[in-house]
Amino acid sequence: NSFTAxxxxxxQTQTVTVTAPMTVSFATVAATxxxxxxxxxLTTASVAHAGNTGTFGPKTAVDGNGQVTFQVLPGTSSFTAxxxxxxxxxxxxxxxxxxxxISVP
Numbered sequence: 001n002s003f004t005a006x007x008x009x010x011x012q013t014q015t016v017t018v019t020a021p022m023t024v025s026f027a028t029v030a031a032t033x034x035x036x037x038x039x040x041x042l043t044t045a046s047v048a049h050a051g052n053t054g055t056f057g058p059k060t061a062v063d064g065n066g067q068v069t070f071q072v073l074p075g076t077s078s079f080t081a082x083x084x085x086x087x088x089x090x091x092x093x094x095x096x097x098x099x100x101x102i103s104v105p
Contacts, residue, residue, distance in 0.1 A: 033069075
């Protein structure tokens, strides 16, 4: 049997042989994105996350430190950061809790 978990338009599938009642677990990990402009945190930015299908979820505003944290499934994820007039996208292969910075022009 195949079981699929979805997050922000991405997914992970596990195939298991079921011979008795069992639990299939999918674990997410934290991915923190810091948006920078001219080397400093940009507190007015927003960020969207796309899982392995490449379709982005909604934009999420950063906090007072220019950061936002997403719970993502391990695998390839893309993050796009926006300021008032520009954006930049970064793709990451995520295997454990991670953080990254994106500098917007």
